[in-house]
Amino acid sequence: MSETEFFHEIRPDQLNLFACLFCGQSFGWDALGQNEFQGWFVFEGQTHTAHLKQTPKGVFVRTSAPRSWFFRYFNLGLDLNQIISTFPNDPDIALALRRFKGLRVLAQDPWETLVSFIISQNNNIARIRLILRRMMRAFGGFPRPEDLLDTPLLKTIGLGYRAEYLTNLGRAVASGRFNPEELRDMSDRDAMRCLLSLHGVGPKVASCVLLYGYGRHGAFPVDVWLKRMAKPIDYGPYAGWAQLYLYALARGLDHL
DNA sequence: TTCCAGGCGTATC
DNA sequence: GATACGCATGGA
Numbered sequence: 166m167s168e169t170e171f172f173h174e175i176r177p178d179q180l181n182l183f184a185c186l187f188c189g190q191s192f193g194w195d196a197l198g199q200n201e202f203q204g205w206f207v208f209e210g211q212t213h214t215a216h217l218k219q220t221p222k223g224v225f226v227r228t229s230a231p232r233s234w235f236f237r238y239f240n241l242g243l244d245l246n247q248i249i250s251t252f253p254n255d256p257d258i259a260l261a262l263r264r265f266k267g268l269r270v271l272a273q274d275p276w277e278t279l280v281s282f283i284i285s286q287n288n289n290i291a292r293i294r295l296i297l298r299r300m301m302r303a304f305g306g307f308p309r310p311e312d313l314l315d316t317p318l319l320k321t322i323g324l325g326y327r328a329e330y331l332t333n334l335g336r337a338v339a340s341g342r343f344n345p346e347e348l349r350d351m352s353d354r355d356a357m358r359c360l361l362s363l364h365g366v367g368p369k370v371a372s373c374v375l376l377y378g379y380g381r382h383g384a385f386p387v388d389v390w391l392k393r394m395a396k397p398i399d400y401g402p403y404a405g406w407a408q409l410y411l412y413a414l415a416r417g418l419d420h421l
Numbered sequence: 422t423t424c425c426a427g428g429c430g431t432a433t434c
Numbered sequence: 435g436a437t438a439c440g441c442a443t444g445g446a
Contacts (some may be wrong), residue, residue: 323444
């Protein structure tokens with residue numbers, strides 16, 4: 166597999182790789198050193214890997230994916246300062262903004278986020294990562310819809326009761342009842358309804374998929390940590406980004 | 422050993 | 435619509 170290598174100029178306060186990659190929105194990344202990371206991801210239907218190294222002036226990128234992946238994945242077309250300016254005036258948000266400068270919501274592959282966050286329910290991050298690694302090994306890359314049809318195999322991977330959810334998802338795609346691509350053009354409301362029709366997908370998982378997979382920045386996932394944290398206030402048009410800052414604050418970033 | 426994890430389906434009221 | 439409970443698994 167060919168690799169491309171390049172340098173992207175950007176300051177850490179506009180893109181903080183460690184915060185982005187280890188705040189629970191993606192599960193495929195490992196830290197090699199202080200500011201050096203390696204991981205896998207899906208881009209344009211293919212499983213790829215990348216090696217990233219952050220410096221004060223920018224990021225060295227080496228990846229099997231097309232060069233456009235980096236700009237897309239880290240949402241670099243969006244102005245972080247402008248997004249932050251829409252956040253509500255709240256002491257927790259303010260603290261999180263100071264503590265996690267350069268934290269961005271990622272633009273991940275919709276299928277990858279859907280499968281990953283179905284696995285995430287009532288699960289811990291270490292085990293989510295473990296299961297995804299096992300699936301990658303079993304299927305030679307991120308699982309495709311047809312890979313999910315073998316429930317017994319999924320159970321040997323440690324999916325437990327979630328194996329049934331994934332098999333159901335595989336069948337929904339095979340039958341045409343669910344098509345991840347169709348959600349791109351739907352309204353937030355319709356896309357949400359479509360996701361909720363899937364067995365094993367509730368409001369939390371659907372919100373994560375909409376936010377991290379479909380770029381719906383207002384989607385606001387509430388998990389056990391956010392329940393302790395979030396207040397009944399309006400988090401604005403980038404509520405999902407505000408949520409990520411709150412989540413990072415609630416958990417810290419050293420839990421992986 | 423027990424408790425918990427980026428929840429959800431189902432039953433019951 | 436709200437609430438209670440079971441659920442596979444492995445790390446803490």
